[in-house]
Amino acid sequence: MFELNPHSVHTLNKHKEGIYGIALDNLNIVYAMDEEHSTINILKISYMDNSQPHEKLRTKEWLLKIS
Numbered sequence: 798m799f800e801l802n803p804h805s806v807h808t809l810n811k812h813k814e815g816i817y818g819i820a821l822d823n824l825n826i827v828y829a830m831d832e833e834h835s836t837i838n839i840l841k842i843s844y845m846d847n848s849q850p851h852e853k854l855r856t857k858e859w860l861l862k863i864s
Contacts, residue, residue, distance in 0.1 A: 814831055815829065817829070823847055825844075825845050826841075
């Protein structure tokens with residue numbers, strides 16, 4: 798799934814390591830990358846029912862909660 802890098806050029810150039818999230822259909826995938834962007838560790842995979850309101854990914858609140 799992560800064969801193609803989902804990050805923008807800005808993210809790859811300006812941000813070294815960190816925690817990221819991506820929504821893929823009904824799955825929310827939270828992962829961390831190392832400084833060289835060569836290793837990805839999946840931290841959490843959760844199913845989201847898109848018919849119900851839910852917490853958004855990649856917000857300040859989300860990052861505080863997941864960290």
